[in-house]
Amino acid sequence: MKSERQSKVAAHVFYQQFKWSLWFFSILFVIHLARIFFLNSGVEAVDGFFIFAYQPVNVFMLVCGIMIVYVFMGQHIHQGISRKEWYKGTALSAIGLALIITLVTLLINGIQYVLQQFVSLPVALDNAIAFGTFEGALASIAGFYFNALTFYMIGWMIGIGYYRFGWVIGFGFVALALVGFSLNDFFWEGNAYSTLLASWVPQFTPNTSFVVAITGSILLIAALFVFMVSMTKRVTIKM
Amino acid sequence: MAASVQLNHVTLKFKKFEALKDVTLTLEAGKIHGLIGRNGAGKTSLLSLIAAFREPTAGEVLVDGSPVFENPEKMEQVAFIYDKDYKEETEKVKKLVEVAAYYRPNFDQEFADHLLKRFKLPVNKPVNKLSKGMQSAMNVVIGLASRAPLTIFDEAYLGMDAPAREIFYKELLNDQAEHPRTFILSTHLVSEMDYLFDHVVIIDQGTLLLNEPYETVSSQGASITGSAEQVDAFTSDMKRLNEQQLGGTKSVMVYGELDDQQRTEAHSRKLEIGPVSLQDLFIHITEEEVQ
Numbered sequence: 064m065k066s067e068r069q070s071k072v073a074a075h076v077f078y079q080q081f082k083w084s085l086w087f088f089s090i091l092f093v094i095h096l097a098r099i100f101f102l103n104s105g106v107e108a109v110d111g112f113f114i115f116a117y118q119p120v121n122v123f124m125l126v127c128g129i130m131i132v133y134v135f136m137g138q139h140i141h142q143g144i145s146r147k148e149w150y151k152g153t154a155l156s157a158i159g160l161a162l163i164i165t166l167v168t169l170l171i172n173g174i175q176y177v178l179q180q181f182v183s184l185p186v187a188l189d190n191a192i193a194f195g196t197f198e199g200a201l202a203s204i205a206g207f208y209f210n211a212l213t214f215y216m217i218g219w220m221i222g223i224g225y226y227r228f229g230w231v232i233g234f235g236f237v238a239l240a241l242v243g244f245s246l247n248d249f250f251w252e253g254n255a256y257s258t259l260l261a262s263w264v265p266q267f268t269p270n271t272s273f274v275v276a277i278t279g280s281i282l283l284i285a286a287l288f289v290f291m292v293s294m295t296k297r298v299t300i301k302m
Numbered sequence: 303m304a305a306s307v308q309l310n311h312v313t314l315k316f317k318k319f320e321a322l323k324d325v326t327l328t329l330e331a332g333k334i335h336g337l338i339g340r341n342g343a344g345k346t347s348l349l350s351l352i353a354a355f356r357e358p359t360a361g362e363v364l365v366d367g368s369p370v371f372e373n374p375e376k377m378e379q380v381a382f383i384y385d386k387d388y389k390e391e392t393e394k395v396k397k398l399v400e401v402a403a404y405y406r407p408n409f410d411q412e413f414a415d416h417l418l419k420r421f422k423l424p425v426n427k428p429v430n431k432l433s434k435g436m437q438s439a440m441n442v443v444i445g446l447a448s449r450a451p452l453t454i455f456d457e458a459y460l461g462m463d464a465p466a467r468e469i470f471y472k473e474l475l476n477d478q479a480e481h482p483r484t485f486i487l488s489t490h491l492v493s494e495m496d497y498l499f500d501h502v503v504i505i506d507q508g509t510l511l512l513n514e515p516y517e518t519v520s521s522q523g524a525s526i527t528g529s530a531e532q533v534d535a536f537t538s539d540m541k542r543l544n545e546q547q548l549g550g551t552k553s554v555m556v557y558g559e560l561d562d563q564q565r566t567e568a569h570s571r572k573l574e575i576g577p578v579s580l581q582d583l584f585i586h587i588t589e590e591e592v593q
Contacts, residue, residue, distance in 0.1 A: 142406060144405060
């Protein structure tokens with residue numbers, strides 16, 4: 064019974080957010096086409112969809128994460144779901160959503176690649192990352208997935224911070240989110256120096272290893288999951 | 303399926319304000335309980351604890367003998383319907399009913415459809431575009447059709463016009479006859495809803511004042527009707543709650559049970575004795591508390 068309810072939450076949250084993502088991808092794809100056909104310099108290659116989508120997807124996931132608390136948590140707990148079941152269901156759906164979003168991005172990238180073979184585009188596309196060497200592609204896809212999930216989790220953290228503690232302490236959660244972003248940047252882009260961590264840990268060396276990136280990223284995500292359990296466990300539901 | 307409720311020495315504090323003070327009470331399964339209290343008495347606080355929306359500061363809240371907070375089996379049994387703010391709710395009525403149907407194991411879709419029709423609810427309209435009364439009717443539909451073993455309506459009728467409220471009460475009683483469960487109806491429309499109650503709970507300023515079967519409560523007073531002179535003579539030593547006069551006929555509500563001697567005396571004075579209204583008792587009891 065217990066697992067049935069959390070699966071129901073997972074399915075419901077996943078399905079709703081998947082619908083949001085379809086809107087998001089439609090708009091993103093239109094912008095991408097506009098870039099290819101109208102907003103290009105004609106000289107430099109335009110990023111392929113996979114590379115282009117990377118930052119917008121992260122922002123989308125962040126917003127989704129912030130919204131789940133306000134849109135679904137109260138609604139589901141009002142229907143007799145326990146906080147723990149809601150947490151587990153939502154965590155599952157987050158893992159699934161990040162995956163499906165990575166796959167949809169790859170799919171659109173693939174469609175774009177196939178189209179490119181038949182249609183002559185006004186500008187060259189840089190598809191290097193997704194269709195480069197196998198190792199490079201796999202690393203990019205993993206990076207894409209873990210970044211999407213991290214942004215979602217950080218959004219969730221901000222959402223619950225505001226929901227539980229109100230605006231003032233909520234800002235503290237935004238600060239915490241910035242630490243999360245910095246760590247994530249450090250793992251994946253090695254540029255933590257440009258962000259918050261630099262002032263705290265001056266000896267940090269930028270990371271360039273994929274193994275370190277993936278390990279660090281998984282640890283960060285795990286830490287966020289654990290933090291969300293403690294934030295959700297006894298939260299008072301707003302009326 | 304019906305669930306019982308038990309509160310043991312429950313206190314709820316918001317910073318320094320005590321919303322509930324050491325409340326101990328039992329609500330029997332399968333009955334309709336009327337929860338009555340003035341504004342700010344602590345009704346909603348009490349109900350939000352039973353629905354596990356929050357934890358008590360002290361004491362325990364049990365549903366069917368087990369603590370309800372974060373207890374999935376117990377939380378599933380409780381439906382708490384209250385005057386929710388739908389300003390931001392852009393989903394259609396249909397969608398919100400679907401969410402309840404999806405999560406509530408005893409949800410009856412046919413009954414929901416029947417109620418939607420009875421209340422003439424536009425199912426394809428966004429909820430924030432509905433009138434207050436329509437939003438309340440939608441809440442009532444969800445609350446009744448969910449058939450949760452413990453169903454709580456906290457002033458669920460707000461904004462509903464008299465005919466709609468009448469539909470609500472009738473449907474509730476009909477469904478209770480066929481699918482008995484435990485209802486808690488919190489209200490201050492006492493005179494309108496008292497016939498629904500099997501049991502009455504009165505709270506005031508966070509404390510429990512009364513928790514009795516309806517008959518016991520209504521026997522705690524009487525209405526005396528007759529010629530003004532006789533009524534005044536008869537009730538001169540009694541605690542008067544309310545009086546009305548029309549020409550030479552007077553009706554006085556008194557507090558306290560009448561003994562046999564008093565009844566005989568009333569009879570000899572040609573006075574009629576009737577039950578006291580819960581409304582008058584409620585006003586009296588809570589006013590006394592304030593003094």
